[in-house]
Amino acid sequence: MNPTGLDLPPLTAAFVFGLLGGAHCIGMCGGIMSALTFAVPPSMRQPTRLAGLLLGYNLGRITSYMCAGGLIALLGTMIEIAPGARLALQMLAAVMLILMALYIADWWKGLLRLEALGRHLWRHLEPVGKRLMPVVKPSQAVALGAVWGWLPCGLVYSMLAWSLATADPVRGILLMGAFGLGTLPALLATGLVARRLATLIRHPATRTLAALTIIAFALWQLWGVLPTNTMDHGQMDHSQMNGHAGH
DSSP, rough: TTTTOOOOOOOHHHHHHHHHOOOHHHHHHHHHHHHHHHHSSSOOHHHHHHHHHHHHHHHHHHHHHHHHHHHHHHHHHHHHHSSSHHHHHHHHHHHHHHHHHHEEEEEEEEOOOOHHHHHHHHHHHHHHHHHTOOOOOOHHHHHHHHHHSSSSSHHHHHHHHOOOOOOOTHHHHHHHHHHHHHHHHHOOOHHHHHHHHHHHSSSSSHHHHHHHHHHHHHHHHHHHHHHHHHHHHHHHHHHHHHHHHHH
C-alpha cells in the first residue's frame, strides 16, 4: 500500500487540486498580478516582455511552494518517528483537504484563520518584495515571485499538510510543484480570457463539483489509512503469504 494512503497518482491529484482552486487564485492573486503588470515601466509593456515577466513571477512562486513542501516534509520525517505519528499525519492531511473543499465551495471559511497565522511571516517578507519593484528584468520577476510564494494562503497550507504527511522531502517538493502548475492557468489568464475563466470557476455548480471531488478524494485517503482497514489488508497479505508458502 502506498505509504501516504493514496491509491490515485498523487501528483495528478495535486495538479487537479491546483486547477480546482482557480477561483480562489483569481480572487486572491489576480489583483497582485495586475498590480505587478502596472508596476512595469510603460516602455517595457510589450506583450512578449510582459509574458516573460509573468512567467518569471510564477516560476518564483512555484519554486517557493516547492521549497516549503520539501522543508515541511522533512519535518514530517522527524515527527514520523513517534508511535502513531504516521497515522495522525495522514489523517491531518485528509482533514485539511476537506477544509480546502469547504473553502473552495464557499461553505465554510475556516482556512482564513490559518491564513491569519501566516501573516506574521508575511509582515517580514512584504518589505523585501517592495524593494524589488519596479520589475525591469526577468531575474527580478523570479525573485519577486519567490517572495510572493509565501503570501498567506489557506489552499497552499492544505497542500503543505499533505506534503507533511508524505514524510519524504522529494515527494513533498514534487507535490507542491504539481499543485503550483495546476494554479498557472488561472493566474496566467488575462483580459477577456481571465473574466470568462473567473465566471466559469466561480459558478456555484463548478465550485460544488470541485469541492465534492476533493472531499471524495480525502475520504478515500482516510479509508486507506484507517486502522481497521489497514489491519484487514495486513491480514489478507499474511494469509496470502501463508497460502503461497503452503504450495
